[in-house]
Amino acid sequence: MQKNIAVIPGDGIGPEVTQQSIKILEAIAQQFSHQFHYSYCLMGAEAIDKTGSPLPDATVETCLSSDAILFGAIGDPRYDNDPMARQRPEQGLLKLRKLLGLFANIRPITAYPSIHHLSPVKSRQLEGVDFIIVRELTGGIYFGKKELNEAHTQAMDECVYTLKEIEQVAHLAFAYARSRSKKITLVDKANVLETSRLWRKAIQELAAQYQDVQVEYMFVDNAAMQIILNPKQFDVILTENMFGDILSDEASVLGGSIGLLPSASLGASLALFEPIHGSYPQAAGKDIANPLGSILSAAMMLDYFQLKEEAALVRMAVEWTLAHGFVSKDIDPVNNYSTSTIGDLVRDFIENSLSSDINKFNIALSKSTII
Ligand code: IPM
Ligand code: MN
Numbered sequence: 001m002q003k004n005i006a007v008i009p010g011d012g013i014g015p016e017v018t019q020q021s022i023k024i025l026e027a028i029a030q031q032f033s034h035q036f037h038y039s040y041c042l043m044g045a046e047a048i049d050k051t052g053s054p055l056p057d058a059t060v061e062t063c064l065s066s067d068a069i070l071f072g073a074i075g076d077p078r079y080d081n082d083p084m085a086r087q088r089p090e091q092g093l094l095k096l097r098k099l100l101g102l103f104a105n106i107r108p109i110t111a112y113p114s115i116h117h118l119s120p121v122k123s124r125q126l127e128g129v130d131f132i133i134v135r136e137l138t139g140g141i142y143f144g145k146k147e148l149n150e151a152h153t154q155a156m157d158e159c160v161y162t163l164k165e166i167e168q169v170a171h172l173a174f175a176y177a178r179s180r181s182k183k184i185t186l187v188d189k190a191n192v193l194e195t196s197r198l199w200r201k202a203i204q205e206l207a208a209q210y211q212d213v214q215v216e217y218m219f220v221d222n223a224a225m226q227i228i229l230n231p232k233q234f235d236v237i238l239t240e241n242m243f244g245d246i247l248s249d250e251a252s253v254l255g256g257s258i259g260l261l262p263s264a265s266l267g268a269s270l271a272l273f274e275p276i277h278g279s280y281p282q283a284a285g286k287d288i289a290n291p292l293g294s295i296l297s298a299a300m301m302l303d304y305f306q307l308k309e310e311a312a313l314v315r316m317a318v319e320w321t322l323a324h325g326f327v328s329k330d331i332d333p334v335n336n337y338s339t340s341t342i343g344d345l346v347r348d349f350i351e352n353s354l355s356s357d358i359n360k361f362n363i364a365l366s367k368s369t370i371i
Contacts, residue, residue, distance in 0.1 A: 002035045003305060006066035008059065011044040011089055012279025013289035013339075014072020020291035020343030021070060021298040024317075027350040028302065028310045039066065043096065044089035044279075045076035054092030060099055068301050069100075069272040072294065073279040098138050102265035102272055104169045105135040105244065106176070106300075109231075109251045109261070114323040118256040118331055121228060129254055131234035132180070134173040135244025137265055139165045140195070142241045161195045161240065166202040172266070173238040174210045183214045183235035187223040187243055199240065220247070227251050248276055257330045259290025262297035264304065271304050273297040287338040290328040292318055295346055317349035 007022065009015035022038065029036050041059040048054050063069050074093045079085045096102075111119065111126040119126060144158030177184045186203045188196035200217060207215045218226065220243045226233065227247060231254050239247065252258035258277045265272040275293025283289045295318060302311035321327070326345050329336040337345075 001305065001307065002037070003067045004037050004039065004065070005301075006041055006059075006063045006069040007038045008041045008043045008063075008069060008071045010072040010074045010279065011046055011076050012073050012281045012284045013277075014044075014074070014279060016285070016287065016339050017275065017289055017291045017294035018070060018072040020339060020346070021294045023343050023347050024295050024314055024350065025070075025298055025301075027347045028307075028314065031313075031350060032307070032310055034307070034310075043071070043092040044074040045079065047092060048087050048089060052087075054087055054089050055095045059092075060096065063096065063100060063270070063272075066270075068270070068304060070294075070298060070301060071272055071274040073275070073277065075279040075281070077281050094142060096272070097265060098143065100270050100272070101138065101267040102270070103136065103138045103165070104172050104266045105133075105137040106264045106266065107133040107135065107244075107248045107251075107261060107276055108300075109133065109234075109248075109254060111231075111254045112256070112260075112319060112322050114319070115256045115327070115331060118327075119254060121231075121254055125229070125231065126254060127232075129231045131231070131237060131251075132176060133237045133239065133244055133248050133251065134169060134176060135248065136161075136165065136169045136240050137244075138241075140241035159193070159195050159242075161198055163198065163202055166199050167206065170203055170206050170238060173236050174206065174213055177213045177236040178210065181235040182212055183216065185216045185218050185223070185234055185237050187218050187220050187237055187239040187247065189220050189243075190217070191219060195240070203238070223247060224250060227254070252276065257290060258293070259328065259330045260292050260296070262293055262295075262300050264297070264300040266304075271301070273301045273304075287340055288329050288336075289339050290330050291339045291343050291346075292321075292328075295343070313350055314346070317346045320349050321345050 009018045025036050039062045041062045043059050074089050076089050079088050109131050111129040116123040116126045139161050141157050141159040144160050147156040188199050190196040190200045252261050261276045263276045275297050277293050299311045299314040326337050
């Protein structure tokens with residue numbers, strides 16, 4: 001199979017984690033005789049520095065002519081601490097999502113048994129946790145009208161949803177539920193927000209078309225609590241843009257680290273894959289960031305290409321590193337391995353060159369991955 005992949009390394013740790021994913025995609029290409037062609041593009045703070053725009057036209061053009069997009073991370077403290085900045089790195093990603101029509105963000109939440117003990121949530125709560133968050137990605141308060149009065153004493157962000165936008169993402173969520181445990185939880189704030197009431201009505205009506213799927217409704221404040229207290233109850237969480245943003249970071253603690261979680265942003269004809277973590281500027285260039293969120297995003301890309309066996313092999317390799325304690329600093333502050341070493345180990349597993357009794361001592365010394 002031949003695929004053109006637009007690669008946007010982005011800011012902070014984005015480039016170094018993305019580099020590990022490319023390593024893995026290349027190992028897969030070798031092993032299964034595929035050809036992946038990569039076109040590197042600018043977006044975010046780096047793009048502002050080099051071109052004056054967080055999303056240069058060339059990036060949009062390359063993305064539009066690619067089969068999929070692999071994206072690292074976005075954000076820079078220079079802008080976070082300057083509320084008056086005219087341009088912001090994040091505008092690049094938001095604009096790209098909108099321009100490419102990436103209306104659904106899929107975030108699978110997995111709690112790997114081998115690292116249950118590293119999650120702040122008790123192990124017995126984590127057994128069997130396996131759900132996905134389907135977050136609407138191109139509407140709501142993120143994209144509503146924004147206003148700041150002249151005196152800078154009043155600001156406004158409008159939250160708008162159309163029935164069409166809700167139905168589009170809801171159909172996708174129902175399809176996911178059908179392929180899983182057949183349960184959807186719509187998370188909203190229908191006791192307060194008009195938009196949430198529209199979501200609820202839309203889902204109630206759609207449910208008739210999906211009689212085999214059980215539908216539950218939950219207010220977002222309660223959902224924030226339930227994700228920690230009883231995460232097993234969820235199969236597919238469907239929610240609007242901002243609630244999904246917040247709840248997916250919260251849900252990431254179940255898995256032990258936000259650094260582990262991948263995501264796919266899906267549109268009608270294009271998809272973008274990115275880890276859900278941010279740019280983690282303090283770690284940039286230090287080779288300490290967790291590359292697994294990005295590598296698992298590359299696995300989601302392989303699934304999207306219908307390369308199921310390849311995707312499963314990447315996941316198996318990732319689980320192998322976790323089960324053997326080859327984890328980065330965010331997961332284990334005492335015994336940890338570098339970003340690139342973890343990337344090497346995942347690659348070696350894919351190339352089938354790792355023996356089961358691998359010598360950790362040698363790896364720590366960067367001597368050899370193989371005994
Ligand atoms: C995410 C990020 C983005 C968002 C930012 C970087 C704009 O937090 O993908 O979750 O809020 O959607
Ligand atoms: Mn977020």
